[in-house]
Amino acid sequence: MTRVRIENLVRSYGAHAVLKDISLDIADGEFLVLLGPSGCGKSTLLSAIAGLDQVQAGRILFDDRDVTRLEPSAREIGMVFQSYALYPTMTARANMAFALRVVGASRAEQEERVRWAADLLQIGHLLDRKPGQLSGGQRQRVAIGRSLVRKARLFLFDEPLSNLDAKLRTEMRNEIKALHERLGVTFVFVTHDQIEAMTLATRIAVMDAGVIQQVDTPDEIYRRPATRFVADFVGAPAMSFLEGELVAPDRVRIGENTVAVPDYAWRSAPRTGSVVFGVRPERVSVAPVPGTATVAARLRGIEPHGADTLVWAELSGQRLSARLTPEAAAGLPQSLHLDFEIEGVSLFDPDSGARL
Amino acid sequence: MTPAGRAGRIGLYLFLVTTALFFAIPLVIVVLTALKDADEARGASIFLLPRSPDLEAFSKAWSSACIGRDCNGIGGRFWNSVVITALATSISLLLASLNGFALALWNLRRAGLVLGLLLVGAFVPYQIMIYPLVRMFAVGGIHQTLAAVVIVHVLFGLPILTLIFRNYYVGLPPELIKAARVDGAGFFQIWRLVILPLSLNVAIVAGILSVTGVWNDYLLGLIFSGQNWQPMTVSVASLSATASSGVPEQNVNMAATLLTALPPLLLYLLSGKYFVRGVTAGAVKG
Numbered sequence: 001m002t003r004v005r006i007e008n009l010v011r012s013y014g015a016h017a018v019l020k021d022i023s024l025d026i027a028d029g030e031f032l033v034l035l036g037p038s039g040c041g042k043s044t045l046l047s048a049i050a051g052l053d054q055v056q057a058g059r060i061l062f063d064d065r066d067v068t069r070l071e072p073s074a075r076e077i078g079m080v081f082q083s084y085a086l087y088p089t090m091t092a093r094a095n096m097a098f099a100l101r102v103v104g105a106s107r108a109e110q111e112e113r114v115r116w117a118a119d120l121l122q123i124g125h126l127l128d129r130k131p132g133q134l135s136g137g138q139r140q141r142v143a144i145g146r147s148l149v150r151k152a153r154l155f156l157f158d159e160p161l162s163n164l165d166a167k168l169r170t171e172m173r174n175e176i177k178a179l180h181e182r183l184g185v186t187f188v189f190v191t192h193d194q195i196e197a198m199t200l201a202t203r204i205a206v207m208d209a210g211v212i213q214q215v216d217t218p219d220e221i222y223r224r225p226a227t228r229f230v231a232d233f234v235g236a237p238a239m240s241f242l243e244g245e246l247v248a249p250d251r252v253r254i255g256e257n258t259v260a261v262p263d264y265a266w267r268s269a270p271r272t273g274s275v276v277f278g279v280r281p282e283r284v285s286v287a288p289v290p291g292t293a294t295v296a297a298r299l300r301g302i303e304p305h306g307a308d309t310l311v312w313a314e315l316s317g318q319r320l321s322a323r324l325t326p327e328a329a330a331g332l333p334q335s336l337h338l339d340f341e342i343e344g345v346s347l348f349d350p351d352s353g354a355r356l
Numbered sequence: 357m358t359p360a361g362r363a364g365r366i367g368l369y370l371f372l373v374t375t376a377l378f379f380a381i382p383l384v385i386v387v388l389t390a391l392k393d394a395d396e397a398r399g400a401s402i403f404l405l406p407r408s409p410d411l412e413a414f415s416k417a418w419s420s421a422c423i424g425r426d427c428n429g430i431g432g433r434f435w436n437s438v439v440i441t442a443l444a445t446s447i448s449l450l451l452a453s454l455n456g457f458a459l460a461l462w463n464l465r466r467a468g469l470v471l472g473l474l475l476v477g478a479f480v481p482y483q484i485m486i487y488p489l490v491r492m493f494a495v496g497g498i499h500q501t502l503a504a505v506v507i508v509h510v511l512f513g514l515p516i517l518t519l520i521f522r523n524y525y526v527g528l529p530p531e532l533i534k535a536a537r538v539d540g541a542g543f544f545q546i547w548r549l550v551i552l553p554l555s556l557n558v559a560i561v562a563g564i565l566s567v568t569g570v571w572n573d574y575l576l577g578l579i580f581s582g583q584n585w586q587p588m589t590v591s592v593a594s595l596s597a598t599a600s601s602g603v604p605e606q607n608v609n610m611a612a613t614l615l616t617a618l619p620p621l622l623l624y625l626l627s628g629k630y631f632v633r634g635v636t637a638g639a640v641k642g
């Protein structure tokens with residue numbers, strides 16, 4: 001049970017700043033997912049929370065206790081690595097008991113805790129095997145088991161599922177979620193996979209280039225991305241972005257077309273001027289006949305995805321996509337009349353990328 | 357295969373065979389001579405096969421040949437060499453593993469500088485350090501003892517052995533250490549429980565290097581070991597310099613030489629596979 005507070009954390013390698021003044025508050029019992037592209041500093045931030053990496057400035061507090069200078073072992077954490085990092089010469093049992101062994105816990109206590117974790121993860125029958133004799137999924141379970149054996153107040157996961165195949169990944173995802181509910185302790189989970197982030201998180205922190213762009217619930221991140229980066233990174237197929245001009249606070253001109261944006265939930269003060277108009281593909285539909293709210297576009301391509309079909313269109317020289325049912329996408333004419341639902345629209349400042 | 361290719365192949369084998377012969381000739385002479393008796397060894401051409409080969413010379417070399425005034429053969433000195441080699445090798449392997457671990461996987465300040473110094477250490481001719489070491493041991497009161505000879509072997513072996521271990525450890529995943537740190541293990545616990553059990557292959561390579569180096573050494577043994585712990589190599593040299601009946605017994609000298617050279621030879625033959633594997637593994641990963 002730990003509330004984690006990160007204050008103005010800075011970490012750089014030489015001139016290369018990896019964490020730039022990171023502040024983040026993680027509530028007790030929360031499942032926080034750190035989401036971001038490769039190289040944005042997720043692992044570095046996690047290492048800092050774990051105490052594996054020294055930071056140059058800032059503080060880390062666990063329940064108001066400053067742990068910035070504490071060794072990892074003194075922080076009462078459990079950690080799972082992407083590469084599993086099981087000790088290759090030890091059996092699964094010895095791997096799991098390692099943390100208790102190094103502090104000199106009794107055999108009985110070691111055995112009891114290993115049993116408990118093994119039952120929880122259903123790996124009792126694997127305990128006498130060495131890591132080399134386990135499959136990827138089994139290794140991952142043992143690695144999670146190892147982190148559970150010590151009584152930890154905070155669990156850190158660094159892309160634990162990225163080495164598993166798609167099916168196993170879904171399975172382990174559900175197990176990790178169940179584990180979190182069962183243990184009720186704080187989880188911090190690093191991933192660059194947005195599906196993982198969406199399904200697991202109580203809140204997601206989206207990172208880019210050493211800066212946290214937004215911390216919010218998955219729903220909020222998806223529906224009201226705080227920056228253009230977040231809007232672009234979260235969601236597949238990705239949001240379309242069109243450059244335009246707010247001629248009035250409720251009308252965007254894109255080329256020769258004008259899109260009405262009535263009832264847009266402004267985050268900043270409503271304004272006019274140049275703007276980036278973003279729209280989620282599933283909130284774009286094709287109208288059979290031109291209406292007052294539709295805009296004219298040309299068909300540019302069709303991508304069937306099975307459950308739905310992505311339709312590429314060109315609007316005043318800029319591309320955008322619409323996610324339609326295969327039926328709706330069949331036999332579309334060359335010239336389309338597109339309709340945007342306001343719930344799928346986000347407006348961004350073209351310079352700062354911030355949501356308007 | 358084209359004619360040109362075949363000619364090239366033949367040339368290559370010719371070269372290899374000649375080279376092999378060149379290196380084998382001394383060994384052949386040693387073996388042939390050791391199997392002869394003293395007169396034959398002195399008289400006949402060194403390339404002739406022995407008329408009645410026997411192992412007389414070997415048993416004499418082992419147990420009754422005279423080294424100076426001491427006529428007990430080199431057998432006793434064999435055990436001196438074994439003790440010196442075993443002690444020096446096990447101590448230097450342990451220390452080299454520890455150093456290599458610290459250099460490769462522990463976030464050591466100035467690890468690069470230490471590494472550079474080690475490289476220098478590995479290639480400095482050790483003759484220039486002998487005199488200072490003699491003075492130091494004399495002051496410390498352990499000059500010409502077992503301790504002295506073991507210490508110098510460990511000192512001179514450490515740089516290269518540390519490099520070998522370090523290069524191997526650099527290839528290990530750093531998460532292993534991180535996981536152990538989160539689990540609460542300290543530096544020595546991680547080394548003992550996680551790293552040492554992983555070191556078997558590299559320890560075999562380093563061990564072979566160290567054993568042959570220490571066993572074959574002459575100079576350090578001559579200077580630092582003293583009479584009681586004189587290694588085999590030094591004894592063989594004294595043996596050949598001693599002519600008991602006024603005439604040199606070449607067959608006995610050769611037999612003693614062969615006995616001395618045998619352990620490292622056997623070691624190479626038995627462990628060549630590991631050796632090649634380990635050396636290349638280190639090279640690729642380093």
Ligand SMILES: Nc1ncnc2c1ncn2[C@@H]1O[C@H](COP(=O)(O)OP(=O)(O)OP(=O)(O)O)[C@@H](O)[C@H]1O
Pocket residue numbers: 013018036037038039040041042043044045192
């Ligand atoms: N030891 C190091 N020395 C120098 N630069 C480093 C070091 N470790 C990390 N970096 C740099 O810090 C940046 C962030 O690395 P980090 O491992 O935190 O990324 P990440 O977000 O976890 O990426 P990934 O999703 O690929 O794991 C990268 O640009 C990386 O090159």
Ligand SMILES: [Mg+2]
Pocket residue numbers: 042043044158159
């Ligand atoms: Mg990472």
